Amino acid sequence: KVQSDTTILVSAAASLKNCMENDLIPMFEQKNPNIKINATYDSSGKLQAQIEEGADVDVFMSAAEKQMNALNEKGLIVENSIVPLLENELVLIVPKGNENNIKDFDDMLNAEIIAVGDPESVPAGQYAKELLENLDLWDEVSGKSSLGTNVTEVLNWVAEGSADTGIVYATDAASNDKVEVVSAAPEGSVSKVIYPVGIIKATTKLDPSKSFVEFLQTDDAKEIFAKYGFKPN
Amino acid sequence: MSLSVSIKKKFKDFNLDVNFENDGDYFGVLGPSGSGKSMTLKCIAGLETPDEGRIVFNDRVLFDSQQNINVKPQDRKIGYLFQSYALFPNMTAEQNIGCGLKCSKEDRKIKTGKMIELFHLEGLEKKYPWQLSGGQQQRVALARIFAYEPEALLLDEPFSALDSHLKEELQAEVFEFLKLYEGQVLMVTHQRDEVYKFCKNLAILNKGKLIIYGDTKVIFNEPRTVEAAKIIGCNNISPCRIISSGQIFVNDWDIVLQTEKKIPENITYIGIRAHSFKIVNNNHEPNIMDCEIVNITDELFEYSIVFKNRASENSKKLIYKIKKNEWDSTTNKNKLFLKIPEESIFMLT
Amino acid sequence: MSLSVSIKKKFKDFNLDVNFENDGDYFGVLGPSGSGKSMTLKCIAGLETPDEGRIVFNDRVLFDSQQNINVKPQDRKIGYLFQSYALFPNMTAEQNIGCGLKCSKEDRKIKTGKMIELFHLEGLEKKYPWQLSGGQQQRVALARIFAYEPEALLLDEPFSALDSHLKEELQAEVFEFLKLYEGQVLMVTHQRDEVYKFCKNLAILNKGKLIIYGDTKVIFNEPRTVEAAKIIGCNNISPCRIISSGQIFVNDWDIVLQTEKKIPENITYIGIRAHSFKIVNNNHEPNIMDCEIVNITDELFEYSIVFKNRASENSKKLIYKIKKNEWDSTTNKNKLFLKIPEESIFMLT
Amino acid sequence: MNLSPILISIKTASVSIIVTFFLGIFIARSIADMKYGKLKILIDGILTLPLVLPPTVVGFFLLFIFGVKRPIGMFLLEFLSIKIVFSWTSTVIAAVIVSFPLMYRSARGAFEQVDKDLILAGRTLGMSERKIFWRVIMPNALPGVASGGILAFARGLGEFGATAMIAGNIADKTRTLPLAIYSEVASGNMEGAYSYVLVVIIVSFVVLSLMNYFIMKQNKYSNKGV
Amino acid sequence: MNLSPILISIKTASVSIIVTFFLGIFIARSIADMKYGKLKILIDGILTLPLVLPPTVVGFFLLFIFGVKRPIGMFLLEFLSIKIVFSWTSTVIAAVIVSFPLMYRSARGAFEQVDKDLILAGRTLGMSERKIFWRVIMPNALPGVASGGILAFARGLGEFGATAMIAGNIADKTRTLPLAIYSEVASGNMEGAYSYVLVVIIVSFVVLSLMNYFIMKQNKYSNKGV
Numbered sequence A: 001k002v003q004s005d006t007t008i009l010v011s012a013a014a015s016l017k018n019c020m021e022n023d024l025i026p027m028f029e030q031k032n033p034n035i036k037i038n039a040t041y042d043s044s045g046k047l048q049a050q051i052e053e054g055a056d057v058d059v060f061m062s063a064a065e066k067q068m069n070a071l072n073e074k075g076l077i078v079e080n081s082i083v084p085l086l087e088n089e090l091v092l093i094v095p096k097g098n099e100n101n102i103k104d105f106d107d108m109l110n111a112e113i114i115a116v117g118d119p120e121s122v123p124a125g126q127y128a129k130e131l132l133e134n135l136d137l138w139d140e141v142s143g144k145s146s147l148g149t150n151v152t153e154v155l156n157w158v159a160e161g162s163a164d165t166g167i168v169y170a171t172d173a174a175s176n177d178k179v180e181v182v183s184a185a186p187e188g189s190v191s192k193v194i195y196p197v198g199i200i201k202a203t204t205k206l207d208p209s210k211s212f213v214e215f216l217q218t219d220d221a222k223e224i225f226a227k228y229g230f231k232p233n
Numbered sequence B, C: 001m002s003l004s005v006s007i008k009k010k011f012k013d014f015n016l017d018v019n020f021e022n023d024g025d026y027f028g029v030l031g032p033s034g035s036g037k038s039m040t041l042k043c044i045a046g047l048e049t050p051d052e053g054r055i056v057f058n059d060r061v062l063f064d065s066q067q068n069i070n071v072k073p074q075d076r077k078i079g080y081l082f083q084s085y086a087l088f089p090n091m092t093a094e095q096n097i098g099c100g101l102k103c104s105k106e107d108r109k110i111k112t113g114k115m116i117e118l119f120h121l122e123g124l125e126k127k128y129p130w131q132l133s134g135g136q137q138q139r140v141a142l143a144r145i146f147a148y149e150p151e152a153l154l155l156d157e158p159f160s161a162l163d164s165h166l167k168e169e170l171q172a173e174v175f176e177f178l179k180l181y182e183g184q185v186l187m188v189t190h191q192r193d194e195v196y197k198f199c200k201n202l203a204i205l206n207k208g209k210l211i212i213y214g215d216t217k218v219i220f221n222e223p224r225t226v227e228a229a230k231i232i233g234c235n236n237i238s239p240c241r242i243i244s245s246g247q248i249f250v251n252d253w254d255i256v257l258q259t260e261k262k263i264p265e266n267i268t269y270i271g272i273r274a275h276s277f278k279i280v281n282n283n284h285e286p287n288i289m290d291c292e293i294v295n296i297t298d299e300l301f302e303y304s305i306v307f308k309n310r311a312s313e314n315s316k317k318l319i320y321k322i323k324k325n326e327w328d329s330t331t332n333k334n335k336l337f338l339k340i341p342e343e344s345i346f347m348l349t
Numbered sequence D, E: 001m002n003l004s005p006i007l008i009s010i011k012t013a014s015v016s017i018i019v020t021f022f023l024g025i026f027i028a029r030s031i032a033d034m035k036y037g038k039l040k041i042l043i044d045g046i047l048t049l050p051l052v053l054p055p056t057v058v059g060f061f062l063l064f065i066f067g068v069k070r071p072i073g074m075f076l077l078e079f080l081s082i083k084i085v086f087s088w089t090s091t092v093i094a095a096v097i098v099s100f101p102l103m104y105r106s107a108r109g110a111f112e113q114v115d116k117d118l119i120l121a122g123r124t125l126g127m128s129e130r131k132i133f134w135r136v137i138m139p140n141a142l143p144g145v146a147s148g149g150i151l152a153f154a155r156g157l158g159e160f161g162a163t164a165m166i167a168g169n170i171a172d173k174t175r176t177l178p179l180a181i182y183s184e185v186a187s188g189n190m191e192g193a194y195s196y197v198l199v200v201i202i203v204s205f206v207v208l209s210l211m212n213y214f215i216m217k218q219n220k221y222s223n224k225g226v
């Protein structure tokens, strides 16, 4: 039922790059020898723009629901194909050593500079803003925030001690050994950080795309996600 | 071959206004530094655009401000030798010479070779302009323009950077070569002898104006204006007053000259070349000056003798040039009488 | 004022090897195009570095390849007039002239003004080089170097772009001005008369070698080598054979010349200037040629008469130049006898 | 280390420098020819624009232009069956667009420094304007033009923001060296990043050395330079 | 539209163009003076490097250099109490670093196009090398140098990647125009983006026009140009 040697293109949030390239794609290709996966990685916002402009994408793996929903509302996603695949967690990080003794979100106010993603364009930033608003900290925090245009910036600012603390996804924090996680967002303080996956309506390779999305929900795949710090849904 | 030029061009403090027609083949332009010689040639070649006027060459209208005609330099087929050479620094001598040719490689090689020979450039073919001496550069520029074989050649000081020996040789060869050439040659030069030797017609420019135009020899014999006289090398010029038909009083030299020629009424100056005086033995005839020698300079082939009219207290200085052996064989050097031959008197306005 | 130069510089196909000492103030360099005149001046000014040798100026060692001395051009205090002027295109005439001066604004203004006057540049102060004519550019370059008042002036063809009238005037003024100036002047020129007039000493270069060096007038009277003779303007040169003490056979003219001067043994050529012949009435004396006139050219002040020795079938052509009025008053033009005055014979190696 | 970004980058940089080079000098020549005036300054401004906008933003605009729902993208797809977005071609487009101003500006400056008399001399020798351009203006403007070439090549090689936007970051297809470096840095794999950086440095050194050598050789004829 | 990014960008671009301009011509002059050789090519390569690396990566390295945990950053903080990272100064540093190669390369090309005889003439007139440089070389290399200046200014104005990395994106402090534009574009707020883009265009147009006008005026003396 699957055409021979099809290639599908997956647009994935940058934070998924390591687990996709190192494990998931090879694993899937081994299981489905006649389907090849190409993947492109960037901030979800950029991926959204590319898809809107008709880029040849088959599957979209976003780092937040906002971008997926935006595409869905424009009718660009195959109906009912969206799966809330993964959950990530928002964590508070500090440079290794934690010299400023920041232990919790409330301590952020002691920091001189705080690194968060730009809520306008970076999903992690958008959640961080929601979290801090709920904690009634946003107004004060935003005054001393540097808004990263991508997660790499936020992470490295903290890693290099340029910022005293920052908020990123747990998976991102895990990728850099110069930062230390001191706290995680309390239950209920922010909406769940969901990584949804969906199939693009314009695809001409619906079946292979479906098999890939199905594969992502297998136990094997979940194991991999877990290994990289994601909570499979 | 005919060239008719009538152009005006205004600068802040210089106005060019030139007007001439020329049918002859060789045509010279003389004029002091900054008189507009180069500018005139540039207008003809199409490198400068006159403000108004008309240039016609062999029945082709090259420029006409009224009809809005301004033929591209490329289509004028007029070669212009830049006073500053304008050699292409990125090309060797050979390439510079050949670059304007539109022909097969072999033909180009032959023509280039011929030019290299004509201009004594053998051995310098592969050198770049900055590796050439001033005179070598000038010869490459000449060769380049000759190779192009335009219908007219405008030469701006073509031999100025050459030593006299090479210059004489080259001049002779070039003019030999030019005899085979069908185009018209317009030459700007500071060398009076060059013009005299090679150019049938002559124009003299001064401060942007054409002050005299005509047959070269006629102009040299009768320059008519003070400026022209200076430019053709007349050293002794003085204001004068017509006394009667046949008699002119020369202010600076305090002498009355007699002549049988008709004296034009508007004459205000008298000129005489330093070479034109003649040594005589006494002053019993008219037009003879008793000379008080002020100074003698030893020049290459001649002595330059500065003298005054002994008969007058107010006489200004005059110059007499005489061949060395002639002077050496002159007796009576301290009683020098010089005659001003009637035919050598320039009557000027 | 003393300058001692002894330098070698090798190019692929040109070797400079020059050696002279000069104590006088005015010193001239003559030589054919490409003989190394500019290169020599550039080495002295410090713009080119010789491969080896030594340059000493007023007891200052400017260059010494053995001692590894190479004084910066700035510190040599030697002005060099570029043959191509090298005016700064971004500066007006005035700024060009003033740019080397290290003094107060007012002093600069005064000095610049003086130079502008001396070089007849009034009215051109505010013009940029490309708005100046060739001669004007040359005068700005001259003014610039004079304003700088270096200890020595190296002038490379200083008057080549000027019309004869202005040139004479300027020369006189400049040399008047130079009398007040304490420096040494080394002048390269193609104009023999310029050198003759102004330079006490003279060096003649040919193909990179100094072929003769000494007092200008002595060299002009006794050039000693064929090359030097050509360069000082000797038109008639022929190989010769010494017959006996006092007798030389001249191959090309088929004539035996007699002289009472001692004939150096190594003489292989004879030369005589076109101006040196003397018209005589018969050939009863020695050293007289019966002339067969081949051709007469009308030049500016003289006729150029090409002739052969009538007595010989193989005689090559010679040139005689004679002042026009002298020729005009010569009777017997078709039986022309020319004497070669003994004192005018150049004996050459 | 995966070699494909290296090959892709070299291919992209080579093709784009050729396009940029000729486009740059062609347009520089046309502009330099114009009389000074408002139009000249306007065009000049527009041509320099890609430089003042962040490359990512340039990428956004390119996406808007070549997107398959936009007129140009639609046209290319319908009539030529060419899809620009996410194709290798788009890496070239991005590189050309961002490096163009460098080439254009340098070439223009260089052309303006050429002695006008040389051009006039060419004209009086009957050389066509085209021949004058290639045989006289270009060689004499070489140092400046070559500078532009070097700048444009380097910029094209290093192009990242616009490329990511319009070409994506697809391994073996559009992932150029800068994207690979960025990806490695982003995923905290500094060693991978360093080795790619080393490659970039080596590639650009080789090319710069070649260019320098070439300029030096070409320059031997001239009496120019400080 | 918030005006602070505009002011910050103008400030940053102005200061950095001054630094880049003088640094660029100074270094270009020193390099142009050198004899061709391996060292020259090596230095040339290093100076051109910031151009071949993606700005984000350049920023990343800058962060490594000036980070408070790194020697230089530590030194500056300890002894001079200067914190580079996230300060306005760092926007200038980023702009200078990325625009430097443009200035340097253009100036070098332009210097190499100046007629050597003019320099020699200056020397024989006793002008110091410094005076020769400012009064002779610079004015005659103006078109090329100005091109470099325009490129460097534009690049500095548009600098985004390295700035974001080392200076961060702090409102009213380090958020420059490109960052603001990016933010707006990325969040899909195209209207906000367009108004900022318009500002960038206007700013760069004004500056380009001024520069063009200046060049034209300075150039009036010369007989140069196509």
Ligand SMILES: Nc1ncnc2c1ncn2[C@@H]1O[C@H](COP(=O)(O)OP(=O)(O)OP(=O)(O)O)[C@@H](O)[C@H]1O
Binding pocket: B011, B012, B014, B031, B032, B033, B034, B035, B036, B037, B038, B039, B040, B083, C124, C127, C130, C131, C132, C133, C134, C135, C136, C161, C163
């Ligand atoms: N672009 C210009 N702007 C203003 N004046 C100019 C310009 N070009 C030339 N001139 C002036 O025009 C006059 C004539 O210049 P031109 O070059 O024709 O002189 P010339 O007769 O060739 O003199 P020379 O014998 O010295 O070469 C000069 O006085 C010069 O200053």
Ligand SMILES: Nc1ncnc2c1ncn2[C@@H]1O[C@H](COP(=O)(O)OP(=O)(O)OP(=O)(O)O)[C@@H](O)[C@H]1O
Binding pocket: B124, B127, B130, B131, B132, B133, B134, B135, B136, B161, B163, C011, C012, C014, C031, C032, C033, C034, C035, C036, C037, C038, C039, C040, C083
């Ligand atoms: N850089 C160079 N490389 C090779 N040859 C050179 C170089 N510079 C000069 N020459 C050669 O050196 C010779 C002497 O040049 P120079 O300029 O000194 O001549 P010159 O005597 O001044 O002649 P002119 O009277 O024509 O100006 C010429 O034959 C020239 O070709």
Ligand code: MOO
Binding pocket: A013, A014, A015, A042, A043, A044, A045, A062, A063, A122, A123, A124, A150, A151
């Ligand atoms: O979409 Mo991201 O790379 O997790 O900001």
Ligand SMILES: [Mg+2]
Binding pocket: B037, B038, B039, B083, B156, C133, C134, C135
């Ligand atoms: Mg002239």
Ligand SMILES: [Mg+2]
Binding pocket: B133, B134, B135, C037, C038, C039, C083, C156
């Ligand atoms: Mg010379």
